[in-house]
Amino acid sequence: MKFKHVSYLWDDAKAAELAGDEVALLIYRSNLLGADLRLTNYGGGNTSCKVMSPDPLTGKDVEVMWIKGSGGDLGTLKKSGLAALYEDKLLSLKNIYRGIEHEDEMVGLFNHCIYDLDSKAPSIDTPLHGFLPFKHIDHLHPDAAIAIAAAKDGKRITQELFGGKIGWVEWQRPGFDLGLKLKQCLDDNPGIRGIMLGSHGLFTWGDTAYESYVNTLEVIEKCAEYLEANYGKTRPVFGGHKIQSLDEAGRKNQAAAIAPVLRGFCSSQRHMIGHFTDDARVLEFINSNDLDRLAPMGTSCPDHFLRTKISPLVLELKADDDLSDTKALKEKLAPAFEAYRKMYTEYYDKCKHPNSPAIRDTNPVIILYPGVGLFSFSKDKQTARVAAEFYTNAINVMKGAEAISEYTSLPRQEAFDIEYWLLEEAKLQRMPKPKALSGRIALVTGSAGGIGKAISKKFAEEGAVVILNDMNAERLQGAGEEFKSKFGKDAYTTALLDVTRAEQIKQAFETAALEFGGVDIVVNNAGLSISKSIADHTEKDWDLLYDVLVKGQFMVTQAAVAVMKKQDIGGDVINIVSKNALVSGPNNAGYGSAKAAQLHLSRLNAAELGGDKIRVNAVNPDAVISDSNIWAGGWAEGRAKAYGITVEELPAYYAKRTLLNEVILPDDIANACFALVGGLLNKSTGNVLNVDGGLATAFVR
Structure with a gap:
C-alpha cells in the first residue's frame, strides 16, 4: 500500500510471528502508530483489543478488553503498560451511572472491572473503547483529522468528505458519558468506519489488528489529502508572511x-x-x-x-x-x-x-x-x-x-x-517527586572522563541536565553514547571544549542556552598536571598549566556568570582545585602554584558574586587516580620519583599517608560536588571542601 501523508509500517513477516496473540498484535500496532507523530503525539491517543480469555476463578471464557493504561505512550508501549478489564463488568457500569454530573466517580469503579491484577491503571478513555463493539479500536490525535474536527464547518466537511462513513460527536470532555455518546452515534449510523470527535480527535476500528491499522491510515490519509488540496486555495496560508525570518x-x-x-x-x-x-x-x-x-x-x-x-x-x-x-x-x-x-x-x-x-x-x-x-x-x-x-x-x-x-x-x-x-x-x-537537581542545568568542564564524568553522572542521576564537553572529540562521543544509554537523549548534550579557547567557551554556553535555556551549575574541572623540578620546568610547561588551570577557570567562570546574570535566579560555581593549593612539596612549582591561584580566585569570585546569589566554592581532592587524565604525560612518574617509590606503589602510598587510610575515587569528588549544590548548603559560599582522605597539612585552618 502507498500513502503520502502517513507511514505504512506494517511488516507481514513480523505480524505472522505474533499471529494468534491479539494482545501482542495490539502492542505491535500501537508501536507502529506511535512511531509516526503525524498520527498521534507523544503520550497521546489510545488503542485497544477485545479477546476471549479464561476467567482465573471459573475457568470459563470471558471477553477481556486490553487497553493502553493511564499515562502511557503508544510508540513505546509494552504489555506492562496495558490495562485489562472484564468487558461484561465494564458494560454493567451503565446500570449504576448517575449522570454526567457524577461522571468522575465512575473512574474509581473501573478498578472493580480489572481482569489482570498486574495491569496498568485504566485511563479515562476506557469506556470510550469498552462501549464500542469492535475487536480492535484506535483513538488518535492526528493533525489532519483534528484540523477538520476544529474547523467551524467540521461536521459538514466530515459528512461530505467521507460520504457519511465517518460519524460525528460534538466536543465533550472524555469520560463515561462520552463513551455512551460514541455508542449512540454508532447505533444511529450503522456501518460507519469511524467517528470524528469535535475539536478532539478520531476513532477508527477493525475486526483484526491489521484491519484497524489500515482503516486508521486510510481515514487520516484522506483528511490530509483534503487539506493539501485546499492550502492557499482561497487565501495565502496564515494570510501570508508579515515578516521574514533571520537566516x-x-x-x-x-x-x-x-x-x-x-x-x-x-x-x-x-x-x-x-x-x-x-x-x-x-x-x-x-x-x-x-x-x-x-x-x-x-x-x-x-x-x-x-x-x-x-x-x-x-x-x-x-x-x-x-x-x-x-x-x-x-x-x-x-x-x-x-x-x-x-x-x-x-x-x-x-x-x-x-x-x-x-x-x-x-x-x-x-x-x-x-x-x-x-x-x-x-x-x-x-x-x-x-x-x-x-x-x-x-x-x-x-x-x-x-x-x-x-x-x-x-x-x-x-x-x-x-x-x-x-x-x-x-x-x-x-507523579514522582522532583529530584534534588530537577530543573537544573550543569556544565562540568572535562566531563568525558575521570572526575568530570563522575560529577556529570551524579548530577544527571539527581535530575539535572548536563552539557558534556571535552577537547577530545572521540572521548566526548563515547561519553555521549554512554549517557544516552544510561539517561536518555533528553538528559544531556555535548560540546567540544578546550578551556584555553575563548571561542569554544562561547560556543559551549550557546549550546547550553539553545538546548536547555541557560546554565545553573558550572564545575571547573578540566586540568592537567606536570611534575618537574624547578631546573627542568620549561616556560612552555608553566604557560600550559596557567592557561588551562587558572586562565581557563577564569574564562569559563566569566562566561557562566554572564549567563547566570541574564537568568537572575542565582547559580553555583564549583572549582576542582587540589590539596596542592595548600601543601608544599618537591617538583611541583608550576602545578602547585597554579592550584593556589585557582583557590584564591575562587575566594575572589565568591566575594564579588554573592550579591547575585551566585555561590562559588572549591573542592580539594588528592590522588584521584582512577580514569584520570592527570596521570598522563609523566605526572605519575614525576610524583613517584619525588617520593622515591615506583609508579605501581603510588596508590597505596597515597592511601597510607591519609588519616583515614582511604583511596580517593572520582565518585568521592562527585558526591562532594553534589553536597554543595544539592540544596542543603544553599547559604554556603567561599568554602573549601577537602576530599583527600584526611591530610593534616592540607587543613585550611
Missing part, C-alpha cells in the same frame, strides 16, 4: 542570547528547563499576518493545551533587535510576562469551581519570537521538548482548519475544566 545562523544567535533571559522570567516559581525550535512549520506561523489573531485563541485538542497552556506568549521584538543590553531587554520583556501572568490568573479566577485545585504556575510554557523561533519551558527537558512538539501539532491544526474553513478553539471554560480536572490533578499528584 539560520542569525536565528540561533538571537535564540542563544535571549533564552537565558526568558528562562529567568519563566523560573519565577521553580527552575525550568528550556527547548528551542526554528522548525519551518513554526516559522511559517510566527512570521504570518494571522499570528496576532490565532495565537491568543489557544489550542483545540485537550492533549495540546494540557502541555502548552491555554495560549502562548508572543514577544513584541523585532527579529534583528540588539539583545546585548540585558538590563534594557529585561525592562522591555517584564511587562509582557506580567500581563501573561495576569491573564492566566484571571482565566483561573473566572473559570474555577469551589473544589478546583489551586492555581498552578502562571508563567507561559510556549513563547514565540517572530522571525526567530519557538521556546518552551517546563520542569524537565523531555516535557519542554514535547510541549514544543504539541504546539507544532496545534499549528498544523490551525493551518488545516483555516485552509478549509475557520479555526475554532475550545471555549475557555471547557479548557479550564480539562486543565484543572480533579482526575488530572490526581494524576499529577501521583
